């Protein structure tokens with residue numbers, strides 16, 4: 001079985017790629033979060049794959065919160081548990097956070113893999129050119145081909161990017177992450193048609209429509225940017241996103 005958090009489709013693509021080889025089923029963490037699911041039945045699972053993006057050199061906040069709070073019931077002792085982390089270029093210490101979350105539940109993370117995909121952090125960075133994006137996605141397929149073999153064979157391996165220093169990740173966690181959970185930076189322009197997609201895709205359930213416009217109601221943003229990237233009118237912005245473009249993985253249905 002595969003549990004997957006994805007905002008703009010990269011991680012979902014990886015989950016679908018692996019599932020098509022291992023014949024596992026995929027359950028969306030985003031949907032479970034929206035529905036307030038508190039336990040996952042793992043009865044009979046041969047493999048448990050946790051797929052999530054990397055935010056700030058760490059496991060995506062929303063996924064970390066969900067995984068920390070959920071119970072894995074009926075997980076067979078023999079189950080091979082692995083993590084797949086998508087990132088723009090560096091997956092930081094996301095694997096360590098997942099390992100710690102799972103170990104608190106008595107579960108051992110058997111393998112961890114990083115997959116580089118196009119970066120969706122447009123409040124700061126420009127999206128890749130169409131040519132660069134196509135190359136990046138083709139390279140990700142090569143990585144996934146290798147991972148699929150490891151996962152099918154239940155290999156206990158770590159295939160990760162270079163680790164940043166502990167001081168660096170500590171400083172990011174202390175000074176950058178708290179500001180990313182805040183919602184005051186989001187703006188909505190007059191192109192908004194009040195369709196409510198942003199409200200539906202917010203995994204934290206903190207967007208509501210007021211007078212047909214999204215309003216962010218609590219400073220516990222996942223910073224996944226699903227609302228921003230998936231807005232059909234590109235009406236939502238944060239930081240420099242208006243200049244930096246939009247991204248959704250072209251090979252999945254969101």
Ligand SMILES: Cc1cc2nc3c(=O)[nH]c(=O)nc-3n(C[C@H](O)[C@H](O)[C@H](O)COP(=O)(O)O)c2cc1C
Nearest residue numbers: 006007008009010011053056057087088089090120
């Ligand atoms: C808030 C935020 C922080 C990010 N931090 C990192 C990072 O530290 N390192 C990195 O390589 N990519 C980073 N990224 C890029 C994403 O990890 C990457 O685009 C990921 O594949 C998106 O997954 P998704 O399409 O499944 O949502 C960040 C993206 C966001 C939204």
